[in-house]
Amino acid sequence: MKRAKTIGTALAALLYASGAPAAEHPGRAQIEKDGYKGPATCEECHPGTAKQFLGTVHWKHASKVDNVEHLDPKVEYGMKNRIYTMCNGNDVVNNLKEIPKNSAGHSKLTGCNTCHPGNHISDVGSTGPAAEAAVDCLVCHSSDYDFRQRKPYKDAQGRVVMGQDRSTKAALAVGKPGVKNCMVCHESAGGGVLIKRGLAFNKENDAHAAKGMVCVDCHKSKDHHVPTGFDPNNWANDGVRLACSDCHGDKPHKNADYNRHVAKIACQTCHIPHTGGAVAKDFTVWEQGEDKFWEPTTLKRDANETVPVYAWYNKTVRNEPHFIGPKGSRKDGKSKIYPFKIYMGKAFYDKETGKLLSMDFAPPMATGNARAGVESAARTLGMKDPAAVAKNAVPGWQTIYFASSHLVTKGKALNCVNCHGVNGVLNFRELGYSEAEVKKLTNPEIYFKQLVEMQKQEW
Amino acid sequence: MKRAAAVLLAAARVLLVVLAIGGVARAEEIKMVGVITKIDISGPDAKVATATLKDTKSEKTVDITVKDDLTLDKFKDHRIVEGDEIRCKYEVKDGKNVSNYFRKTAGC
Numbered sequence: 001m002k003r004a005k006t007i008g009t010a011l012a013a014l015l016y017a018s019g020a021p022a023a024e025h026p027g028r029a030q031i032e033k034d035g036y037k038g039p040a041t042c043e044e045c046h047p048g049t050a051k052q053f054l055g056t057v058h059w060k061h062a063s064k065v066d067n068v069e070h071l072d073p074k075v076e077y078g079m080k081n082r083i084y085t086m087c088n089g090n091d092v093v094n095n096l097k098e099i100p101k102n103s104a105g106h107s108k109l110t111g112c113n114t115c116h117p118g119n120h121i122s123d124v125g126s127t128g129p130a131a132e133a134a135v136d137c138l139v140c141h142s143s144d145y146d147f148r149q150r151k152p153y154k155d156a157q158g159r160v161v162m163g164q165d166r167s168t169k170a171a172l173a174v175g176k177p178g179v180k181n182c183m184v185c186h187e188s189a190g191g192g193v194l195i196k197r198g199l200a201f202n203k204e205n206d207a208h209a210a211k212g213m214v215c216v217d218c219h220k221s222k223d224h225h226v227p228t229g230f231d232p233n234n235w236a237n238d239g240v241r242l243a244c245s246d247c248h249g250d251k252p253h254k255n256a257d258y259n260r261h262v263a264k265i266a267c268q269t270c271h272i273p274h275t276g277g278a279v280a281k282d283f284t285v286w287e288q289g290e291d292k293f294w295e296p297t298t299l300k301r302d303a304n305e306t307v308p309v310y311a312w313y314n315k316t317v318r319n320e321p322h323f324i325g326p327k328g329s330r331k332d333g334k335s336k337i338y339p340f341k342i343y344m345g346k347a348f349y350d351k352e353t354g355k356l357l358s359m360d361f362a363p364p365m366a367t368g369n370a371r372a373g374v375e376s377a378a379r380t381l382g383m384k385d386p387a388a389v390a391k392n393a394v395p396g397w398q399t400i401y402f403a404s405s406h407l408v409t410k411g412k413a414l415n416c417v418n419c420h421g422v423n424g425v426l427n428f429r430e431l432g433y434s435e436a437e438v439k440k441l442t443n444p445e446i447y448f449k450q451l452v453e454m455q456k457q458e459w
Numbered sequence: 460m461k462r463a464a465a466v467l468l469a470a471a472r473v474l475l476v477v478l479a480i481g482g483v484a485r486a487e488e489i490k491m492v493g494v495i496t497k498i499d500i501s502g503p504d505a506k507v508a509t510a511t512l513k514d515t516k517s518e519k520t521v522d523i524t525v526k527d528d529l530t531l532d533k534f535k536d537h538r539i540v541e542g543d544e545i546r547c548k549y550e551v552k553d554g555k556n557v558s559n560y561f562r563k564t565a566g567c
Contacts, residue, residue, distance in 0.1 A: 148537040180532065192566035202529060289564070290492060290515030291544060 025174045036171035038164075039135045049224070050132035056224045056238055058117060059135075060125045061091055063236040068317040069327075071235075078236030079112065080124050083358040084324060085345020085398040086190050086233070087112065088283040088296070090358060091124045093377035096152055096160055099362040104292040109152035109160055110365070115185035120152065120162040136164045137174075140181045144173035147184070182215040190278065191298060197341065198276020199406050200303035207271075207408045218242060230315040231403035232326050232340070244268070257450060266338040268404055269310060270414040273425070275341040275404045276303035283347040283359055284395045286368045294368040308339035308404045310426055321349060321356050325401035330432040337431065340401040348374050348393035357393055416447035488559060490548050495541050496520060500534050508534050510561070512545055523547060524555045539563060 027045055034041070039050040057063050062078030065071050080091045089112055096111030116124050122134035138145055142165070149165035179201055190196030203210040208218070219226050225238035244267040245252075251259045252267070261270075279299045286294040312335040313326035328335030348357045348370070360380065363372035375390035383389055419426045420442055428438045440446070493512030500508035508525045525531060533539040539561075548560035 144536070146537055148540060180536070180538075184538065188563070188566045190566065192564060193562040195566055289544075291494075 028172060031168060031171050036138075036166055036168045038166055039133055039137055041171065042137050050135050050137075053135055053224045054127055054131055056226070057236045058224065058226065059131075061113070061116065061236065062125065063238065065235045065237070067230065067315055068235055069319045071319065076236075082235065083356050084233070084400065085281065085283065085347045085356070086196060086278075086343060086400060088345070088347045088359040089361050089373075089377070091116070093358045093360045093380045094362070095123075096120055096162065097362060098154070098160065100366040102292045102294075102366045106292065107366075108293070109154075110361070114152065114162065115189075116162070118162065119164060120160055136162075138165060138170045139184070140177045141175060142170040142173045143175060143178055143181075145170050145181075177214070177216050179209070179214050182219075186215075191281070191295065192300070194276060194303055195278045195298065195300065197402060197406070198301065198303040198305070200276070201406060205303050205407050207410045218247070229403060229405050230313075231405065232313070232317045232401050233324055234403070235317075264336055266313075266336045268408075269337055269339050270418075271408050271410065272339055272404045272406070273307070273409065273412065273414050273418070274304040274407060275306050275308045275339070275402075276301055276407065277306075277341065277402075278343060279306060280344045281346070283345065284370050285346075286364045286370055288368060293365050295365070304407055306341070307425070309342050309401075310337050310339055310431065311401070312336070312431065313338040313340075321354055322396060322398050323400075325399065337426070339404040341404050343400045343402060344397050345400065346395060346397050348390075349396045350389065351392040351394050356398060357389065416451055420444075420447050488548050488550055489556075490546075491521065492516075492544065492546050492564065493521065494544050495539070498534055498539075498541060500531070503535055505531060505535070507531075510534075510545070510558075512547060515544070521556060523549055523558050523561070525558045525561055527558070527561070530558070530561045 030044070031041060043050060053059055057078060060076065060078070061080040062076035064073060064075070065077050066073065068077075071077060079087070082090055091111075091113040094112045096109065096113050098107055098109050101107045113120070113124050117136045117139055118124075118126065118131065119134040119136070122131040126134075136150075139150060146165045146167065146169075149163045149167075151163050152160055153163060155161045183201065186199060187193055188195070194200055200206070201209050201215065216226075219228065219242065221227070221238075222240070225240050227240040227242035228234065228237050229242060248267070250262060252262070253259050277300075279301055281299070282297040285297050287297050288294050311326050312328035312330055312332075314328035314332055314334040316327045318325055318327050326338065326340065347359065349355065350357050357374050358377045358381070359370065359373040360376035361373060363376055364370045371390045371393065374393050375386045378386035378389040414425065418424055422442045424442065428441050429435075433441065491512065491514050493514045495510055496513050497511040498508060499510075506526065508531055510523045510525055511520055512523055513520050525534070530539070539545075544564045546560070546562050546564050547558060549556045549558045551557075
C-alpha cells in the first residue's frame with residue numbers, strides 16, 4: 001500500500017514537472033483523503049526535509065559568522081543571542097512568555113521568538129524528533145493560512161505554546177512561499193510594521209514587486225538554505241549569498257558609461273535612492289501606550305521617507321559597542337560604494353566593561369522600568385550581581401548601518417547629475433577623493449554631452 | 460481705460476489664485492489610534508471592507524472604509540483581527556471615512 005502511494009506520488013510529481021498548472025501541488029488527493037498531519041504529511045514526499053530544516057537560520061536564528069570583527073569563529077550568532085540596539089532583547093533574554101500585569105491589570109504573551117516557525121515547546125535551535133514534528137511548514141508554504149491559529153496560548157501544563165494552522169484547508173493551498181508568507185515576520189521585525197528596514201515589498205515601492213516577483217525569486221533557497229546579501233547588521237546566514245549580478249550580470253546597462261561604474265559603485269547606490277523605517281530608538285526611556293503597556297520610544301519613518309548614507313564596503317563589518325557598520329576603503333581593491341540606512345539606538349552599557357547590555361522586555365513593557373529589564377536579562381545570562389549591573393548601567397548611543405537592499409527603482413534611479421552635480425548625494429571628500437579629483441568629478445564636462453543626448457532621445 | 464484694464468487684470472489674478480487653491484485643496488486627513496471592534500468583509504474576493512475602530516483616546520467608534528489590497532488581504536487571512544490596535548489615517552469622502560493608512564501598532 002505504502003509502495004503504491006509512493007508510486008502515485010511520483011507520478012503526480014512527474015505530471016507536475018511536465019507542465020501541470022503551477023498552483024496545483026502534487027499529492028492533493030492524498031491530503032484530502034488523509035487530512036494534514038503536520039510535517040509527517042510533507043515528509044511523505046519530502047523525506048528528511050524537517051530534519052534538514054532544523055539546521056537552517058530560520059530554525060536556529062543563528063549561524064557561524066566569518067565577516068564580522070570581534071566574534072568567536074566557533075560560536076553561532078544571530079537573533080537568538082545578539083545584543084544590539086534595534087532589538088535590545090533577543091530570543092534568550094526576551095523569550096516568549098507571559099509578561100507581568102500592567103497598571104490596568106492586563107498581561108499578554110509576547111517575546112522575540114514569536115516569529116520562530118516552531119511551537120515554542122520545540123524552540124529556537126532545538127533538535128530531535130519532537131522538533132521535527134513541531135515545524136510549522138504551512139506558515140511559509142500555504143497561501144491560505146489562518147493566522148488566527150498562530151497565536152501564543154497556555155496549555156494545560158501552563159506552558160506557553162505557539163499555535164499553528166494545521167488544517168487540511170491550509171495544506172491544500174501549499175506551494176512556493178508568496179510575499180505575504182515572508183512578510184508576516186519580516187515586515188514587523190524590530191517592533192512594528194516597517195520599523196526595522198522600512199521594507200515595503202509592494203508594487204508602489206519596489207521595481208521587482210511591480211514585475212510580480214516574490215521574495216524567493218531572488219532569495220531562492222536550496223534545501224531551505226536561503227541566500228542573503230551582506231547586510232552589515234544581518235550576521236546569521238545559511239552560507240549562501242546573492243547579488244544583483246546573479247540575475248543582471250556584470251554589464252546590466254545598455255550605456256557603457258553606466259556599466260563602467262559597476263566596478264566601484266554597487267547597483268543599490270543608484271537604484272535604491274531612498275530608505276525607510278525607524279531612524280532612532282531609546283530603550284532607556286519607554287512610553288506608555290493607550291493600552292497601558294509600554295514600548296521603547298521610537299522615531300519612525302515610512303518606506304522611502306529617508307535618504308541613505310554612502311560608504312565604501314568590502315563586505316566585512318566593524319563591530320564595536322557603539323558602532324556596527326561597513327569596513328572598506330577606496331584603495332583596498334575590494335570595496336564598492338554602497339548605500340546604507342543609518343539607525344541610532346540608545347540603550348544601557350555595562351559600567352565595568354563598556355559592553356552593550358541586553359534587556360528583557362517583560363518588566364519595562366508592564367511598568368516602563370527599563371533598568372528592571374536589564375536586571376532580568378543579566379540574571380538570565382548568569383551575570384554576577386544582576387541588580388548592581390542594572391543599577392550602575394550607563395546609557396549610551398549605538399550607530400548601526402543597515403544595508404539598503406530593497407525599495408529598488410528603475411525609473412527613479414540616480415543619474416549622472418544626482419552624484420556628479422556640485423550638491424550631489426555622494427560626498428566625494430568623505431569617500432576619500434582629493435580636492436583636485438572632487439573638482440573633476442563635479443564638473444559638468446563629465447556628464448553634460450551624454451545627458452543632453454539622452455534628453456534629445458527622451459523627447 | 461488703462462486703469463480699468465489694470466483692475467480687470469488684478470481681478471483675473473485673484474480669480475486664478477482662488478481657483479488654484481480650490482483645485483489643489485484636499486480633504487483633511489484625520490489620524491487616530493483605535494482597537495478593532497468589528498470587521499465587515501464579504502468573502503475572499505471582496506474589494507472593500509469596513510472596520511470599526513474604537514478610538515483609544517475618545518472611546519468613540521469610527522467606521523473606516525478600507526480599499527487597499529494589502530490590508531484587505533490581511534483581513535481575509537486574519538493577520539489583522541478584532542482586538543488588534545491600529546494606527547489609522549483617513550479622509551472623509553462622500554460621507555465615508557476612507558483609509559489611507561491602516562497598520563497594527565504591535566510588532567514582534
